[in-house]
Amino acid sequence: MAKLHGIVPLQRFEIIRDRIGAILAEELVNQATLTDDNLFNAPVFIERVIPFDKSDIPALNVCLSKGDYNNKDVTSVDGTYVYNIDCYASSPTRSDSRGDYAATSYLHRLLGVCRAVLENPAYRTLGYAPPFNCRVYVNRLLIADPGRGDAGLNVMGRLEVIVRVPETVELIDPILAGT
Numbered sequence: 001m002a003k004l005h006g007i008v009p010l011q012r013f014e015i016i017r018d019r020i021g022a023i024l025a026e027e028l029v030n031q032a033t034l035t036d037d038n039l040f041n042a043p044v045f046i047e048r049v050i051p052f053d054k055s056d057i058p059a060l061n062v063c064l065s066k067g068d069y070n071n072k073d074v075t076s077v078d079g080t081y082v083y084n085i086d087c088y089a090s091s092p093t094r095s096d097s098r099g100d101y102a103a104t105s106y107l108h109r110l111l112g113v114c115r116a117v118l119e120n121p122a123y124r125t126l127g128y129a130p131p132f133n134c135r136v137y138v139n140r141l142l143i144a145d146p147g148r149g150d151a152g153l154n155v156m157g158r159l160e161v162i163v164r165v166p167e168t169v170e171l172i173d174p175i176l177a178g179t
Helices: 012-035 099-118
Strands: 044-046 059-070 076-092 135-143 152-168
Touching: 012 044, 012 059, 012 076, 012 099, 012 152, 076 099, 099 135, 099 152
Parallel strands: 044 059
Antiparallel strands: 059 076, 076 152, 135 152
């Protein structure tokens, strides 16, 4: 017989994954408006596993990579989660510009904007009101080996974002005396 009598709520690592995607989507639209640059019209996906085709690019994909736990007690544990923000860009070779250089420059710009957004003090708690307690920082930037390109080169880079947040466990319902 089940001992839990309520629905287990979404865990913070699930909520945070979706919030990171929402923040990036909103801020990229804002950057597209401010700069009139189509690069920032990149759609943001959450946990997309279907490979990106050249017609899908530019694009971003936010994925939970792993979670480590410490400081555990009966009702809570500190979770340290790694989220990968994969950015994709491409550019054809033109008579006046190399596609590989242009694609890589676009990728770097997209990664730089995402890093600046997520590390901005305005998103210190990912937009959640206190007492929501979390720490957000970009840990690493990685660029995938582009391999051999053709006239239209696709490139990919990753921001590794760390979020530390407490997870809680709902307490067992008390049993009333005399029941």
